[in-house]
Every structure is written in C-alpha cells, then in structure tokens.
Amino acid sequence: MSNRPLSLILVAPALCVILLLFVVPLAASVIGAFEVGDGFGLGNFVKASELYTQDAIFTVVIVSLSTALIGIFSVAIAGYLTLGENPRTVAILRWLYRWPMFIPFIVTGQVLRTFLAKNGLFNNVLISLGAVTPLEAESYLDWRGIVIAFVWKQTPFVTLLLAGAMASLDRSTMEAARNLGASRLRILFEIVVPQVATTLLVGLILSFVTMMSVLSVPLMINAQSPTMLTTDIAFRINAYGDYGVANALGLVSLAITSVVAWIYLRHGVRKSL
C-alpha cells in the first residue's frame, strides 16, 4: 500500500503513451465520425451505408473466407510437421513454410500482381501443363487475388503458433492411438486439433484483425468494385478530403473487428477462470 504513489509514477510514462498515441486519436476519430457540418449527426453513416454497404459485406466475406482457408492450411502443415513420418520432407517443409511471414504485404501484392495476371506465371504454368488453353486463361486479379495474397501471407504465422503448440503436446496419447490402429488423419482431428484449439483460435483472430487493416494488397490487386473498406477509407480522404465518412467507415471496420475481439476476450477470460 505504501508503494502506491511510486508505482503510479512508474506506470505513468506507459499510461501517457497509451493515452496520447492511442486513446486520444481513437476518440478523435470516433467523434469525427459523428461530425456533420457544424453539428453532430448520423450523416456520415448514412452516406457510408449508401455507397459502401456492398464493400463492407465484401470485406467481411473476403476476410472470413481467408481466415477459414488459413485455418485449414495451417492445420494441414502443422499436422504434417507433428505427425509426418518422412524426416526429410518434414525438414524441408519446416524450412520452407515460414518464408512468406517475412515478406511485407505490399511486396506480396506486387509479386502476386504479376504472378496472377492473365498472362502471368500462374496461367503460363497451367497452360504448359495443358490444364487450360491460352484462350481460357483468365486474370485472377480480383477477389480471388486478395484471398490468395492473404492466405499465402498469414498461413505461416498461424502455422508457427500451431506447430509450437502441437510440439508441446504429450505424445503418448498419439502413440497409443497409433498402436490401436488409428490413421494419422484421425489422430490429427480427434486428438491433436482439439488440444490446440485455443491456440488455433487466437492465431486466426489475430490474422483476421491484421487482414482487416491491410490497404496495400487490395490497392495493388483489386482497387475496383466491390473492394475492401481500407481502400474506400483511403479514397475518401485522398479524393474528397472527407474525414467524416472515412471515420465512419473506420468505425464500421472497428465494429467488425470488435466481434472477433469479443470472442478472443471471452475465451481468454474463460481460460483464466
């Protein structure tokens, strides 16, 4: 108790930083979303819903789909790293899968822009394999491009968390199941994944929030319609100097991420109980 003033002084710098750099700008942007002309009102939200409802839905669908795919791929990779029996393949996979994690989103966007174009490398490979004819080749620089970029970039991050959690599991249960004749797939889904579900959920939630905030990828791959909310926010400010609607859109994406943040907190609280 006697140390209380001292502890307050110690925590003050951190608190100030949070207040000045996070709480104040957030509050300014929330208030800005309701500022219409000289007064306050919902005008910005009305305009945002008139123009960008489709984009908001598009954003949620794209990010949710990407999150689901990231989940599937990261379970597959981490599962193989844990249960794989060919040491060489496991070693190669372990070395390979982390690479995209160190590549910035903007570079991912740039690489995929040439990779996924109509005459890009991807289609050229398909054509040379005889999978499609040159006339059938189509550009993937639309919603599919964004999903591919997100999944490619975020899967390693979730896999890294997941593989760590799986490695720390007690292997005796897996070995017991194996002795009783369970297939590796069954072991993965009935023994391993349930035990690391929390880690998977946390990884996916963090990815969801990260993807919600990425501007460079939609801008480089598909700044068309519909597009993601980040592009619209940037456009509102750059083309019209209109911070009101931009703030309103920011608040909308904040509401979307709050939903997953709520799941995260609820889960964290339950775990600590």
Added chain:
Amino acid sequence: MKTILKAALLVGLAAPSASAAELTVMTAGDQNMVDYVNEYLGPLFEQQNPGNTVRVVGTGPGDAGSQKIVERFEAQSKAGSPTWDADVAVVHEKFTGPMVKAGYLESYRSKIDTGALVTRANADMALGSNVSGYVMPMYNSQAALAYNPALVANPPKSYPEIVAWAKEHPKMFGYNGIKGGASGVSFVMGWIYAFGNGDAKNLMTGPFEESETQKWGPALASLKDFTKNATLTPGNAGTLDLLSRGEIAMGPVWVDMFYSWQANGQLPPDFKLVLPSPGMPGQPMHYVIPAKSANVALAEKFVQLATSPKVQAEGIVTRFNWYPGIDAKYVQAELDQKTWAKLFTDISPEDIATKGKPFPIAPYNNAILEAYEKQVSN
C-alpha cells in the same frame, strides 16, 4: 536562423549570395518528381546560386500528396508559425484554389521574368477558382487512349466510337476505375463531357449548380454497362502493364507515362495514342510559394529557373515527355526537331488545343466521383 535571415536579405537585395540558405521544396507526385529536383533542378540551382542548398521532400503520389501539403500549411497557419517549413511546393491543380482562398500563398508570377511566358488558361483559373498570379505551371499532363495497332486497325476517334468498339471486343478495353489513379478518372470525366445531358462547359468553368448534377443518370447507367464489358485494371501502371502483355488492346493512360514506358522498352515501340473527341481532361502541376516562406526571394529565383525555356525543354520535355508549363512556342526554340516531333507524333498541338480539356471544377468533380461510386460501382 540568423544566417537564413541574412541570406534572405542578401538575395533580396540581388547581391551575390555568399552565405548559405537551405531552400525546402515540397512536392506531391511519384518518386520521379523527387528525383527530378534531386538529380536535375536542385544541382542546377545550386550551381547558379553558390552556397545555397536545395532540400526536397516528397509527400506521396496522387491527390493524397497534395492533400498532405495543404494540411501542413493549414496546421502551421493555425499554429501561427512566423515562418513555414516549405519555400516552394509543387501541387496538383485541384488544391491551388483552396490554398489561394485560405491565403496560404504568395502572389509572385508578375515578379519573375518567366511569368510572362505563361499563356494557358489553366494557369489563371484552376477548376473554377481564380489563381492568377499565385501559380506557375511546372508542366501539363494529358490523358489519352493508348492502343495496340496489331489488335486495333482503326482506332476509335470519339467516345461513341469507343463504345461501339468495346461492344464488339468484350474485355479488350481496360481502365482503372476511379480509385486506382487519375487516368481512369479522366476517362470517366470525358464520358460525362460526352454523354452527360448537361452543359460540359459549365462543368469546366462553373458556377456550380445543383440541378446540373441530376443530368448524369443515363450517362452513368451506360457507363455501368460499358464497365461490365470492359476489364478493370489495377492502377495507371496496371493499364499499361495489361496493354504491353496483350491482355487488353486499348485503354486510357497518361501521355507522359506512355512515352516513358516506351523509352524504357516496357511498351512495344509501335503502340500509339489517340485523343478521342469531344476530349479528355488533363491537368497541370503548379509551383506555388507559401506566403510564410523564410526564403521568398530565393524561392522566386528557383521557380524562375524551373520555368525558364531551357529547363522546360531539357527537364520537362526531354526527360519526362511532359507538355511544357509555359507556352510551347518558347520551348520549341530550345529543342531539336526530333524531340519536338516525338512529343507531338500521335497527338498534334491542335488536338491538345481542341480536345485537351480541364477537369470539372472541384464541386462537380466530387459530385461525379460520388455519383460514379453510387451508380456504377454499386
């Protein structure tokens, strides 16, 4: 501070400036704008004004870059700073009107020798605002249709012909919408000039009338159909990219980018340009001097150098394939015939005069963009 004041004083008296001043040039636009000052204009100025240095700050491409400059001036004006941290700024046309109105700029055109060489109307009226005296055009850029002659034997000469052509060749026309760069915006504005039922002249010169904005419905509806049948490209460079790879056969581009890509070998040399009637908008970039610059006299000298016929010929036309900011006839004398001809091969000076339009005035511009978002994108 003292040295800077002293330097300003010396330059002001037109004495040979021996003490050092640092001239800060803030520029919107792509990296090439920063490179232009760093590699060419800055050293040239330093050589002619020994002791002084030029520092350039890039604020980013597109309108966003100019927006940042405006916000910077606004912040310093509100804070009541006695001197501002920029001496010369290069901004997009759209932002000069509001800057003049807010009193951020100094009127300097009549004070410099090259001021008299400016003849184009867009140096006096910037999207409906009177900016006469406050700006010197750095260059004029123009959007036009680029096409691949191997795929398009007879290029469309007008907007209705573009529509007919695109109908016959689905997905072979590409443009970048309105969120991926201004060449797409220019195409959309040209569309409204051609098909909007209102008075295109009023859109360019004002005054703004709310009733005018109600007349674009059918034009936007047809643009929506047109866009469904076209390819949407990722950005200004995206259109050129798809053109070069044969994925589209035609699309709106910036003339200077087109020539630069061709010079670098990124576009085949046989690709051509056409400026369809009734015309497409282009825009100038302007040099402005903030009213609270610490080195006004030096800044004026800098702009005078930048808009001199020699620099306009060497830097603007030869290096970047931009159309000069000052009257082209003064620049022609400084150029060899080949360079001059190259700039006007596909698009003649008469084309520029008749079909090189300004963008609509700011309120119409915003209204058209928003109507596009509402009716074409949605």
